[in-house]
Amino acid sequence: MSKKISIDPITRLEGHGKIEIFLDDDGGVENAYLQVPELKGFEQFSIDRPVEEMPRITPRICGVCPMAHHMASTKAADAVYNVKPTETAEKIRRLVYNAYILEDHLLHFFFLGGPDFVVTPSAPPGERNILGVVAKVGKEIGLEVIKTRRQIREIVTHLFGRIIHPVGGLPGGVSKPLTEEKRQEFLQKCKDAVGFAMEAINIFNKIVLDNDEYVKLVTGDIYKHNTYYMGLVDDKNRVNFYDGKVRVVDPEGNEITKFSGLDYLDVVSEHVEPWSYMKFPYLKDIGWKGFTDGKESGVMRVAPLARLNVSDSMPTDKAQQEFERMYDVLGKKPAHNTLAFHWARLIEALYAAEKMVELLEDETITSDDIRNIPTDTPEEGVGIVEAARGTLIHHYQTDKKGIITAANLLVATVFNSAAMSLSIEKAAKKLITKGKLDDGLLNMVEMAFRAYDPCLACATHSLPGNTPLIINIHQNKDIIKTIRRD
Amino acid sequence: MKTLVLGLGNPILSDDGVGIMVAREIKKRVKGVDVQEASAAGFRIVDQIVGYDRLILIDAVQTRESEVGSLHLYKPEDFQETKHSTSTHDIGFFQALDIYKREGERVPEEIKIYGIEVEQTDVFSEKFTPKVKNALPAIVNQIIKENFS
Numbered sequence: 001m002s003k004k005i006s007i008d009p010i011t012r013l014e015g016h017g018k019i020e021i022f023l024d025d026d027g028g029v030e031n032a033y034l035q036v037p038e039l040k041g042f043e044q045f046s047i048d049r050p051v052e053e054m055p056r057i058t059p060r061i062c063g064v065c066p067m068a069h070h071m072a073s074t075k076a077a078d079a080v081y082n083v084k085p086t087e088t089a090e091k092i093r094r095l096v097y098n099a100y101i102l103e104d105h106l107l108h109f110f111f112l113g114g115p116d117f118v119v120t121p122s123a124p125p126g127e128r129n130i131l132g133v134v135a136k137v138g139k140e141i142g143l144e145v146i147k148t149r150r151q152i153r154e155i156v157t158h159l160f161g162r163i164i165h166p167v168g169g170l171p172g173g174v175s176k177p178l179t180e181e182k183r184q185e186f187l188q189k190c191k192d193a194v195g196f197a198m199e200a201i202n203i204f205n206k207i208v209l210d211n212d213e214y215v216k217l218v219t220g221d222i223y224k225h226n227t228y229y230m231g232l233v234d235d236k237n238r239v240n241f242y243d244g245k246v247r248v249v250d251p252e253g254n255e256i257t258k259f260s261g262l263d264y265l266d267v268v269s270e271h272v273e274p275w276s277y278m279k280f281p282y283l284k285d286i287g288w289k290g291f292t293d294g295k296e297s298g299v300m301r302v303a304p305l306a307r308l309n310v311s312d313s314m315p316t317d318k319a320q321q322e323f324e325r326m327y328d329v330l331g332k333k334p335a336h337n338t339l340a341f342h343w344a345r346l347i348e349a350l351y352a353a354e355k356m357v358e359l360l361e362d363e364t365i366t367s368d369d370i371r372n373i374p375t376d377t378p379e380e381g382v383g384i385v386e387a388a389r390g391t392l393i394h395h396y397q398t399d400k401k402g403i404i405t406a407a408n409l410l411v412a413t414v415f416n417s418a419a420m421s422l423s424i425e426k427a428a429k430k431l432i433t434k435g436k437l438d439d440g441l442l443n444m445v446e447m448a449f450r451a452y453d454p455c456l457a458c459a460t461h462s463l464p465g466n467t468p469l470i471i472n473i474h475q476n477k478d479i480i481k482t483i484r485r486d
Numbered sequence: 487m488k489t490l491v492l493g494l495g496n497p498i499l500s501d502d503g504v505g506i507m508v509a510r511e512i513k514k515r516v517k518g519v520d521v522q523e524a525s526a527a528g529f530r531i532v533d534q535i536v537g538y539d540r541l542i543l544i545d546a547v548q549t550r551e552s553e554v555g556s557l558h559l560y561k562p563e564d565f566q567e568t569k570h571s572t573s574t575h576d577i578g579f580f581q582a583l584d585i586y587k588r589e590g591e592r593v594p595e596e597i598k599i600y601g602i603e604v605e606q607t608d609v610f611s612e613k614f615t616p617k618v619k620n621a622l623p624a625i626v627n628q629i630i631k632e633n634f635s
Contacts, residue, residue, distance in 0.1 A: 045498065045610035060498045063526035107529060130585060143589045150533055163533075164526050 023475040027435025032428040046407040067100035068387030074169030076394040079381025081374035088367040089173035098352040104388040105349035122440040151189040173371025187360040197350040223338040225293040226251040228300040231307035241386040280418040302390025302415040304344035309334035319351035341451040378402040423448040490538040493523040494545040500611040501604035505544040532582040541594035547601030555621025558601040
């Protein structure tokens with residue numbers, strides 16, 4: 001028998017996320033929270049580098065969403081140079097960005113978050129995995145996921161050079177135009193992707209919505225928090241991953257603010273706790289009231305469900321139908337059900353595919369006018385996009401030669417950090433009683449965290465972005481049980 | 487036999503980028519071999535190796551059981567990965583490979599994994615520590631000798 005060697009890229013770095021659960025004397029949960037390690041210094045590492053280098057460097061922060069960092073950084077560089085990309089460049093950027101969202105969301109639903117739903121949360125650990133998903137949905141669907149993701153990734157590779165370390169974004173534009181031949185080829189692939197995204201929603205509907213137990217789980221109180229929500233919207237208050245204004249709504253759905261660029265500094269503040277390197281952003285005007293939800297607490301949520309909650313509608317037809325269906329089932333908008341993040345993710349995947357078709361049906365996307373050369377003196381700029389996991393902000397200041405003098409990155413998982421801790425604590429309190437700690441229950445605690453699709457490595461600016469999980473159960477100052485998911 | 491050399495790691499995390507640097511050196515010296523690099527893992531790199539017969543993977547390791555700068559050679563069987571979801575974001579490389587194989591994709595039959603013992607992987611820097619830097623030429627020579635001569 002071979003010995004286990006822990007040199008896998010997943011475990012190589014000290015990138016563990018820890019869920020700490022503290023039991024009281026009766027075996028009930030007194031407290032629970034999420035703890036993450038930190039790799040400090042990325043902002044410092046950025047200083048003295050030309051700002052146009054940042055879109056090539058920042059994708060290295062995270063092996064999970066390099067495209068989101070590349071695009072936020074490119075947009076921040078646009079702002080630093082005060083240059084607008086050409087219309088064609090913007091279309092190409094939107095195409096590539098929607099491709100990233102689509103392939104990332106499909107990966108998450110089928111292979112990462114999927115085991116919770118598709119296989120059932122209480123299934124034995126040996127089945128609650130990717131192989132269990134394939135066994136349940138069929139080998140053909142597994143093949144289709146691989147094929148669709150590959151075809152979509154080809155679009156990114158073709159236009160932006162590399163899928164993992166994209167290089168296509170430049171201040172004022174993009175580096176490569178789209179030919180007519182490729183437009184037609186990609187259009188067909190994106191039409192196929194719309195079909196597959198619909199199929200994914202049908203699978204969700206069949207497996208989850210046709211099962212009362214699942215519906216109760218999704219709509220029940222264990223996974224529910226009345227929080228504020230934040231996400232980018234277009235000028236008609238519709239979901240937009242690439243650009244727009246950041247809209248914030250309260251737990252009743254009323255808009256409390258809409259901002260862009262540097263104004264983020266007036267809206268968001270960060271709370272610090274001694275037990276975590278991860279900061280806890282909150283809405284400045286509402287204030288930090290501790291780890292609690294409700295209208296009085298400034299805790300906010302980002303990511304798929306938050307984006308749908310802050311939007312009045314979806315920009316494409318099929319996604320709009322699914323948007324309406326989701327809110328019909330969940331009963332109201334905003335929906336506060338954490339597990340509905342999975343559902344919203346699939347609706348967004350469908351929107352991304354439809355949006356790509358729309359962009360590729362526009363023949364003007366093949367124009368050669370792909371860049372406005374910057375002419376202004378650089379100074380300061382903010383780039384905001386919606387990463388698959390939520391709002392991502394890059395903020396750079398430079399000297400007059402465009403050399404970075406200060407950088408600040410606010411990533412999606414950090415925006416969700418307080419809510420994730422809340423969700424873990426609530427699920428643990430509801431599920432663990434009298435010290436009963438079976439694997440199924442602990443998995444259900446983890447589900448509260450997994451729904452957010454968090455990227456802890458990214459949150460603390462480390463690589464490779466893969467975060468094994470440790471759960472420690474404490475009682476009377478001792479750790480009585482440790483579970484490692486690695 | 488179609489061969490891919492894949493350097494893994496992060497070139498802005500000091501020694502963590504050593505696999506990428508070695509792969510780049512091999513690209514300069516060995517004609518006709520495909521060389522790629524990635525700062526990712528699992529499903530996010532498995533698409534890059536589809537269509538190849540032989541894979542040579544080069545990465546930084548910290549076994550803390552050998553001298554910094556020494557070269558380890560592993561087989562896929564050495565990695566007994568769990569089939570559970572190891573992370574919230576991805577699954578292990580060999581698990582991803584297994585899924586692709588089951589789905590009928592053409593993935594490399596022959597896989598060698600070189601691990602270079604490193605010292606520092608938690609500091610943002612584009613420089614290697616001295617021991618790793620000094621060991622690089624011999625490591626590149628050895629990998630080329632074992633695979634391409």
